[in-house]
Amino acid sequence: MITQDQLRVIALEEHYWDYEVETHFKGRDSSRRNALMDRLHDLGELRLKEMDEAGIDVQVLSHGAPSLQRVDAESAVALAKSANDRLAEACRANPERLFAFAALPTANPKAAADELERAVKRLGFRGAMIHGPTGTDGWLDKKEYWPIFERAEALNVPIYLHPSWPHKNFLETYLSDYLEEYPALGGPAWGYTIETATHALRIILSGVFDKYPNAKMILGHLGESIPFSLWRINQALNRIENTGGASFREIFSKHFWITTSGNFSNPALLCCMMEIGIDRIMFSVDYPFVENNEATSWIPTIPLCEEDISKLLHRNAETLLKL
Numbered sequence: 001m002i003t004q005d006q007l008r009v010i011a012l013e014e015h016y017w018d019y020e021v022e023t024h025f026k027g028r029d030s031s032r033r034n035a036l037m038d039r040l041h042d043l044g045e046l047r048l049k050e051m052d053e054a055g056i057d058v059q060v061l062s063h064g065a066p067s068l069q070r071v072d073a074e075s076a077v078a079l080a081k082s083a084n085d086r087l088a089e090a091c092r093a094n095p096e097r098l099f100a101f102a103a104l105p106t107a108n109p110k111a112a113a114d115e116l117e118r119a120v121k122r123l124g125f126r127g128a129m130i131h132g133p134t135g136t137d138g139w140l141d142k143k144e145y146w147p148i149f150e151r152a153e154a155l156n157v158p159i160y161l162h163p164s165w166p167h168k169n170f171l172e173t174y175l176s177d178y179l180e181e182y183p184a185l186g187g188p189a190w191g192y193t194i195e196t197a198t199h200a201l202r203i204i205l206s207g208v209f210d211k212y213p214n215a216k217m218i219l220g221h222l223g224e225s226i227p228f229s230l231w232r233i234n235q236a237l238n239r240i241e242n243t244g245g246a247s248f249r250e251i252f253s254k255h256f257w258i259t260t261s262g263n264f265s266n267p268a269l270l271c272c273m274m275e276i277g278i279d280r281i282m283f284s285v286d287y288p289f290v291e292n293n294e295a296t297s298w299i300p301t302i303p304l305c306e307e308d309i310s311k312l313l314h315r316n317a318e319t320l321l322k323l
């Protein structure tokens, strides 16, 4: 296996699709190009070959968006169990290379908390990934979802907050003039960032971390641009007209970890380091939507010392996910 200077390389926003879960995807969520579908459906040979070629030692697997977040409570609970069981089987076949984040039936928050516990305790999963709001406006900061934070804290595992295709009102009002020519504008180029950064902001302002002071979250894509705007968000939320009293910077820096998924920029990485420190930043690719090679060929160009590179590539993930 090729590794970057013999350092273990762990990537933790790496997706697959489950055959049963994807039958619930509708409209834009269900369409992906054929080459992507082959890779999304593979949890063995093709995936491991592409990991070897690029020098990725470990993938922490998660379902692709929107996972179970648009499946109703009635169907989602059983579906989560069967999909997580199948994912666990794939991980057991390659126990050194593949680990997993659970898919959660968030339409039933209590069942989602129970499934998280089952996935962590019985299947050896390292946390869960949640893709945007449940349904159209089931943002995780709403109190009905707090049992998920409570259980994640008790289990000492992180929740990875991932984007999903944004609400149609946002797309229509803000982006529709350009979406036909640039569909990615609604997704990875801009829409995902707005949706997920907004979701994270709401969670921070909700007070959920006062209640669960050891709850941990992960954001991809170098923190969905929040580190770049951290000073301004924090200053603005403390201007005189605001009465909430939350210290945005303090909460973000204590409860959030970020990954490099799909954002391999040295200036952006250095900005994140200066705002939140290297200990909270972890390497990731966003396979198969982004090529492994694009991520690993970036590694030798990162202007950091060996100590920090080892934290970025594997040590931070090993600590947070107990790998």
Ligand code: MN
Pocket: 013, 015, 162, 220, 261, 286
């Ligand atoms: Mn992703």
